[in-house]
Amino acid sequence: MTIASAALLLFLILDPLGNIPVFLSLLRHLPQRRQRVVLARELAIALGVLMVFLWGGKYGLDLMHLRQESVSIAGGIVLFLIGIRMIFPPPEGLMGELPEGEPFIVPMAVPLVAGPSGMAAVMLMGSNDPGRLADWSLALLIAWSATAAILFSATYLYKWLGSRVLIAVERLMGMLLVAISVQMLLDGLAIYLHVAPAA
Numbered sequence: 001m002t003i004a005s006a007a008l009l010l011f012l013i014l015d016p017l018g019n020i021p022v023f024l025s026l027l028r029h030l031p032q033r034r035q036r037v038v039l040a041r042e043l044a045i046a047l048g049v050l051m052v053f054l055w056g057g058k059y060g061l062d063l064m065h066l067r068q069e070s071v072s073i074a075g076g077i078v079l080f081l082i083g084i085r086m087i088f089p090p091p092e093g094l095m096g097e098l099p100e101g102e103p104f105i106v107p108m109a110v111p112l113v114a115g116p117s118g119m120a121a122v123m124l125m126g127s128n129d130p131g132r133l134a135d136w137s138l139a140l141l142i143a144w145s146a147t148a149a150i151l152f153s154a155t156y157l158y159k160w161l162g163s164r165v166l167i168a169v170e171r172l173m174g175m176l177l178v179a180i181s182v183q184m185l186l187d188g189l190a191i192y193l194h195v196a197p198a199a
Helices: 003-014 016-027 032-064 068-087 108-113 116-128 130-152 154-195
Strands: none
Touching (some): 003 016, 003 116, 016 032, 016 108, 016 130, 016 154, 032 108, 068 116, 068 154, 116 130, 130 154
């Protein structure tokens, strides 16, 4: 996997366009200056969480005695479920009911930006090829920067594109995530079936 393909995968998982309506609804009661402060804080927290999972994922897997293919299969399943919810969103929204007031960590940083699928993806990258952690960090920074740029311009994008276009783009991203998740699942199964001892 190249840095560009890894950055694209992470960008799809972070789903900034799909998060725009949720973020706007969470921040609508705050003054505009405070909205930017909260958004910057939550994005920084999300980046920190994802970096921890990227750099510490291999040690976490070793500590829990988990094999890499199990993370690949689990990550594929989680991505598949997220993709399906993006294509067919439930009435209460992608992440369910959200609390009122100024958000702190939950739900903006976690799980809207740094969700379980993102954590699983960066952990898988770090554990599969630990010698390229610098490359994966750069890919994560690229995806995070693009996500931050989109979310900071959320108000303008929402007015310019409209809710219908954003919904259509989110569903297209959901279809891409479903395809990626199936590939992750197949890769994990292929590795498992290859290394599993004969019965």
